[in-house]
Amino acid sequence: MPVVITFHDDLRVFASFSRQGAKRGYPLLRRASVKDVIEAVGPPHTEVGEILLDGVPVGFDAVVEAGFELNVFPIAAPWDVAKATLLRPNPLPSLAFLVDENVHRLAELLRMIGMDAAGCRGMSDAAIAAESARSGRVLLSRDHRLLRRSRVVFGRLVRAHRPWDQLKEIVDLFGLASDIKAFSRCIHCNIRLEPRAKADVADRLEPLTSRYYQTFHECPACRRIYWAGSHHQRMVANLKAHGISDESRSS
Known part of the structure; x- marks a missing residue:
């Protein structure tokens, strides 16, 4: 039978x-x-x-x-990865992501809303699976075979095709709307930004930026400077357009 x-x-x-x-x-x-x-x-x-x-x-x-x-x-939303279940008896201490190259833009958007989202560019599938287990991160990918590896305990086969729709999918699945701290991480380095006095970065600013903006943040790793310019406003508009709660701060 x-x-x-x-x-x-x-x-x-x-x-x-x-x-x-x-x-x-x-x-x-x-x-x-x-x-x-x-x-x-x-x-x-x-x-x-x-x-x-x-x-x-x-x-x-x-x-x-x-x-x-x-x-x-x-898996029912919101998914609390810190809660033990029959299928996943060893929960994660906190929510953090490991983002596969096939959804690499999603990593930047998750960082943009303040989530810890590490990349894995250039790594083999075996290495990605091992890193997900070692670091206690939820693996996000569109690769069925990668997510079938036994070492991957926490993962998500991303359904949406477009990056902003993917972000909405992850926010909804993990119930992240109330945890968003937009523009608090470097979208390149995944490191929390630090506030900087305007006088400390003035010599690195374009004249118009220096004239119209007063609040700045810096990535302590790559030293990129962030402020609430036009790019910031486009991000805020996209968050609202996709129904993602915005707890944004100037950066």
């Missing part, structure tokens, strides 16, 4: 049999773990929030046998 698998809500779009509906029998040729069966026909394990095996909540390591029924549910 096959295993009957039902993917619920938005997990249906990732199932290899989605055109035939969210429920289908899967031929089981050998004893296998719940994780292996789910990923054989559906999304990476990072997208799963709850699994019922014959109506009983189970972890990824539970063994599936012929005739069993699996119901697979997505």
Whole structure:
């Protein structure tokens, strides 16, 4: 007898049999773990929030046998990664992100709203997975195979294609709207900006900038100077246009 698998809500779009509906029998040729069966026909394990095996909540390591029924549910928003669950019994101490190159623009936007978002440019998939585990960061990617790696415990297969839509997706999933501290990090270095007196940076400012702006911040790593210029205003407009709460500060 096959295993009957039902993917619920938005997990249906990732199932290899989605055109035939969210429920289908899967031929089981050998004893296998719940994780292996789910990923054989559906999304990476990072997208799963709850699994019922014959109506009983189970972890990824539970063994599936012929005739069993699996119901697979997505992670519910807001996702609190600091809370232990059956599928993820070792929570993260705090929320921070590791952003794959295929969504690299998302890293800059997350930093722009004050979130800790490290990049991983030039790293192999194995190295990315290891870094995600080592640093306790949620891996954001559009690469199914990367997120299927067992070392990746916390991750998100980014659905949206456009960067600002991706930002909205992450803000909504993790419930970040009330935590936004826009323009508090360097969008290049992911380091918190430090306030600078105008007199301390005056020799590095263009004449019009010096004339019209009084408040400045600097990245202690790359020494870029930030102020609430036209780029700042475009960012604020985009935040509002995409329904993302803005707790912005001048920088």
